[in-house]
Amino acid sequence: MELYNSTIREVAARLAEAKHRSWPYEPSRAWRDLGQNELVLTRDAAYELGGSGNPASNFTCVTTDASLVPEDSITLVGPDLGEIGADCPFCRIVMLHVNDISGDDQEAFRTIRDMEFVKYHVFPEGYMMRVSPENQREQVRVSRRALKKGMSFRNIGNSFIRKYKEKGLVDHVGIYFVTGDRQLCKELADTAKKVDTITLTLNHIMDGLATDCSVCSFKPVCDEVEGMKELHFKKGEAPMKLD
Numbered sequence: 001m002e003l004y005n006s007t008i009r010e011v012a013a014r015l016a017e018a019k020h021r022s023w024p025y026e027p028s029r030a031w032r033d034l035g036q037n038e039l040v041l042t043r044d045a046a047y048e049l050g051g052s053g054n055p056a057s058n059f060t061c062v063t064t065d066a067s068l069v070p071e072d073s074i075t076l077v078g079p080d081l082g083e084i085g086a087d088c089p090f091c092r093i094v095m096l097h098v099n100d101i102s103g104d105d106q107e108a109f110r111t112i113r114d115m116e117f118v119k120y121h122v123f124p125e126g127y128m129m130r131v132s133p134e135n136q137r138e139q140v141r142v143s144r145r146a147l148k149k150g151m152s153f154r155n156i157g158n159s160f161i162r163k164y165k166e167k168g169l170v171d172h173v174g175i176y177f178v179t180g181d182r183q184l185c186k187e188l189a190d191t192a193k194k195v196d197t198i199t200l201t202l203n204h205i206m207d208g209l210a211t212d213c214s215v216c217s218f219k220p221v222c223d224e225v226e227g228m229k230e231l232h233f234k235k236g237e238a239p240m241k242l243d
Helices: 005-015 104-120 143-148 153-164 180-206 219-226 228-232
Strands: 021-026 046-048 056-063 073-077 088-097 127-132 137-143 169-177
Touching: 005 056, 005 088, 005 169, 005 180, 021 088, 046 143, 056 104, 056 137, 056 180, 088 104, 088 137, 088 153, 088 180, 104 127, 104 153, 104 180, 137 143, 153 169, 169 180
Parallel strands: 056 088, 073 169
Antiparallel strands: 021 073, 046 137, 088 169, 127 137
16 A cells, blocks of 8 residues: 555655654553543633644555554654643644555555544543544644643553554554644645545545546546556556547
8 A cells, every 4th residue: 555655755754854752652651531522611721722723634644664654653743732822733643554455455445444533532531632524624622631630742642552553454653743833734734635635536446436537636646646546457447548
């Protein structure tokens, strides 16, 4: 599964250029999970990640290339939860190395969709996520009480990785949190849209929808993304010649 590889490389390189902090996966540091979404009222909130019209996005990239996600890790670019004093830009990125799906594109597609739903099953105490799949927006309301207890992105990252690790196909998880940098978060929001378009194109192909490539709205994606055209051939729908 190579469809997201170039995006993983580009994003990892871009974030490596910024000042960042990283930690290994430590399950014991995972924040308490409530098992269901907690309602954090405005009066109880310290601030909102992505609030006040700030950029707020999330996306997930899956690969079978172990070199791209060689270990479980948490990376923070920007101030930590206890260092933020007001609503700010935000982005959460997950990069997954998965196994046992090479050569089976249908299974790979099912795995990608399954991984997308993990974010709906992580419920850290005092960390209320509101996700909009239509525009890849993820806004988080953070409670003052949780901050007083010491909640950090290191804790939240461990919570996410622990949930992903429940999936047998997942070998390694790299999770990134970006805060405070409006321009960088805007760039990542654009990347989130690109990733979503790749997934929609894959869905289009896996559904077996024949199309004239000269008029297909997904043609730019197939032209740009490594491995996408090959999927057309595997599905018995070779892209039409335009000459």
